Amino acid sequence: xxxxxxxxxxxxxxxxxxxxxxxxxxxxxxxxxxxxxxxxxxxxxxxxxxxxxxxxxxxxxxxxxxxxxxxxxxxxxxxxxxxxxxxxxxxxxxxxxxxxxxxxxxxxxxxxxxxxxxxxxxxxxxxxxxxxxxxxxxxxxxxxxxxxxxxxxxxxxxxxxxxxxxxxxxxxxxxxxxxxxxxxxxxxxxxxxxxxxxxxxxxxxxxxxxxxxxxxxxxxxxxxxxxxxxxxxxxxxxxxxxxxxxxxxxxxxxxxxxxxxxxxxxxxxxxxxxxxxxxxxxxxxxxxxxxxxxxxxxxxxxxxxxxxxxxxxxxxxxxxxxxxxxxxxxxxxxxxxxxxxxxxxxxxxxxxxxxxxxxxxxxxxxxx
Amino acid sequence: xxxxxxxxxxxxxxxxxxxxxxxxxxxxxxxxxxxxxxxxxxxxxxxxxxxxxxxxxxxxxxxxxxxxxxxxxxxxxxxxxxxxxxxxxxxxxxxxxxxxxxxxxxxxxxxxxxxxxxxxxxxxxxxxxxxxxxxxxxxxxxxxxxxxxxxxxxxxxxxxxxxxxxxxxxxxxxxxxxxxxxxxxxxxxxxxxxxxxxxxxxxxxxxxxxxxxxxxxxxxxxxxxxxx
Numbered sequence: 001x002x003x004x005x006x007x008x009x010x011x012x013x014x015x016x017x018x019x020x021x022x023x024x025x026x027x028x029x030x031x032x033x034x035x036x037x038x039x040x041x042x043x044x045x046x047x048x049x050x051x052x053x054x055x056x057x058x059x060x061x062x063x064x065x066x067x068x069x070x071x072x073x074x075x076x077x078x079x080x081x082x083x084x085x086x087x088x089x090x091x092x093x094x095x096x097x098x099x100x101x102x103x104x105x106x107x108x109x110x111x112x113x114x115x116x117x118x119x120x121x122x123x124x125x126x127x128x129x130x131x132x133x134x135x136x137x138x139x140x141x142x143x144x145x146x147x148x149x150x151x152x153x154x155x156x157x158x159x160x161x162x163x164x165x166x167x168x169x170x171x172x173x174x175x176x177x178x179x180x181x182x183x184x185x186x187x188x189x190x191x192x193x194x195x196x197x198x199x200x201x202x203x204x205x206x207x208x209x210x211x212x213x214x215x216x217x218x219x220x221x222x223x224x225x226x227x228x229x230x231x232x233x234x235x236x237x238x239x240x241x242x243x244x245x246x247x248x249x250x251x252x253x254x255x256x257x258x259x260x261x262x263x264x265x266x267x268x269x270x271x272x273x274x275x276x277x278x279x280x281x282x283x284x285x286x287x288x289x290x291x292x293x294x295x296x297x298x299x300x301x302x303x304x305x306x307x308x309x310x311x312x313x314x315x316x317x318x319x320x321x322x323x324x325x326x327x328x329x330x331x332x333x334x335x336x337x338x339x340x341x342x343x344x345x346x347x348x349x350x351x352x353x354x355x356x357x358x359x360x361x362x363x364x365x366x367x368x
Numbered sequence: 369x370x371x372x373x374x375x376x377x378x379x380x381x382x383x384x385x386x387x388x389x390x391x392x393x394x395x396x397x398x399x400x401x402x403x404x405x406x407x408x409x410x411x412x413x414x415x416x417x418x419x420x421x422x423x424x425x426x427x428x429x430x431x432x433x434x435x436x437x438x439x440x441x442x443x444x445x446x447x448x449x450x451x452x453x454x455x456x457x458x459x460x461x462x463x464x465x466x467x468x469x470x471x472x473x474x475x476x477x478x479x480x481x482x483x484x485x486x487x488x489x490x491x492x493x494x495x496x497x498x499x500x501x502x503x504x505x506x507x508x509x510x511x512x513x514x515x516x517x518x519x520x521x522x523x524x525x526x527x528x529x530x531x532x533x534x535x536x537x538x539x540x541x542x543x544x545x546x547x548x549x550x551x552x553x554x555x556x557x558x559x560x561x562x563x564x565x566x567x568x569x570x571x572x573x574x575x576x577x578x579x580x581x582x583x584x585x586x587x588x589x590x591x592x593x594x595x596x
Contacts, residue, residue, distance in 0.1 A: 084498035085503050086501075090499065091495075093492065095492070099496070100515070111501055157499070
């Protein structure tokens with residue numbers, strides 16, 4: 001299942017693109033991991049979809065060098081361009097884009113038939129099972145709901161046994177209910193397949209829930225790149241996250257407290273109590289802590305209703321989205337946290353880098 | 369009843385008309401499909417001029433088109449020299465000449481419905497096919513043609529019916545040679561000239577019914593939504 005580091009490195013993606021259109025420039029030079037989910041994250045117009053389309057070969061850039069592992073897909077210096085249909089990738093568009101003249105089953109078979117038998121690693125049955133669309137096979141795309149259509153589109157892409165899966169905001173065209181219908185399938189994809197995924201999104205929640213690695217794009221440039229936890233906790237990148245500043249923490253279900261109906265989540269920097277979860281102890285969960293839900297105290301408050309108190313060290317301060325607030329970056333035994341407090345409190349408490357303090361976490365948002 | 373009423377010469381004209389329309393439609397689908405595809409997809413500055421040339425027969429009197437084709441295919445014309453050099457001989461006043469004239473004259477009736485149908489398929493379907501490993505030809509035959517099928521049906525019907533209904537170009541290029549270039553519309557003209565109104569009625573009535581049925585089929589079909 002897991003790749004050796006060397007094998008993963010061999011599959012990494014080197015992408016250098018320059019696109020220069022009137023009013024829009026994309027200029028990136030990225031080395032993306034060849035495993036896990038990498039989110040291309042940014043506002044609309046930041047160039048994330050253009051970048052994805054360039055990687056797929058659906059769009060041509062100017063100064064381009066694109067390599068997938070040791071295969072070069074595009075090199076404008078040598079005039080090399082591998083057309084989209086010869087790149088071993090799967091692509092999921094924002095709208096499902098199923099072929100309306102084919103049934104669901106025929107849509108799924110369309111791509112798979114065109115892949116050499118020896119290259120087929122994902123069976124139709126496996127793709128159908130993974131996306132839970134067995135009952136839809138005989139239907140026409142026009143009779144499906146938006147969420148069902150998108151699941152078929154994802155299965156159709158998987159059935160080509162792609163070595164790289166590109167997803168362009170696959171949930172953006174869906175309402176909240178449908179999003180929650182599809183997210184678990186995307187998580188299964190992440191857990192059960194070893195195909196690297198590039199996932200375009202402008203939703204911090206989707207990114208926090210699905211991604212392992214984040215590339216933050218702004219006006220056609222990659223302004224930050226790195227692991228999910230570290231990148232989200234960076235204070236110098238507030239523009240994209242603005243009012244949603246916060247961190248993502250990977251935790252494990254520790255134990256259940258049946259009396260108070262609580263569940264303990266353990267992570268590197270300590271533990272938090274949350275309302276009783278259905279997951280069994282040992283299950284991995286991600287949760288988000290919004291900066292606005294974290295307050296600071298000089299000492300461990302005993303007379304508070306807040307359950308979750310963590311000893312932290314202040315590592316940095318930065319301006320928040322309003323002049324009345326500041327963002328404080330904290331370190332909880334290796335796990336980064338961000339607090340958003342008023343400038344007044346900051347001065348009164350004498351918050352400065354190096355201070356040892358207590359973080360009071362009002363609520364955490366579980367991403368599952 | 370009609371079989372007895374129509375003379376052998378008139379039956380020959382009917383047969384010739386159907387043959388001309390069939391051959392013309394087949395050639396137009398073969399020539400018009402790539403042309404319509406190009407017009408639907410290109411961003412070339414030639415798109416406008418080429419589209420305009422294809423549409424010319426819609427507005428030109430058939431005599432103008434017929435005149436230029438006659439000159440071009442004549443012994444001094446560029447096409448005429450080539451056909452003579454190839455040993456085919458001259459095309460005016462032959463069935464082949466009629467086919468050439470009809471192909472030009474009915475071109476917009478085939479190209480425009482196809483172009484509209486291709487444009488309606490949309491870029492996204494082509495991109496989806498490419499990401500599913502289908503090359504351009506593969507995509508054309510397995511995605512574009514099935515999705516543009518209503519356009520192909522409309523183009524065939526209009527191309528066929530319009531060729532059946534042409535008169536001016538045929539008269540200019542083909543003249544009026546029984547069993548070779550004398551089509552139904554010309555035969556009707558002859559009957560009227562000769563004051564043979566009964567024969568003219570039969571052929572003219574037949575054309576009227578044929579055209580009505582064709583258009584009825586076309587317009588009723590458009591109400592049917594093939595795929596949504």
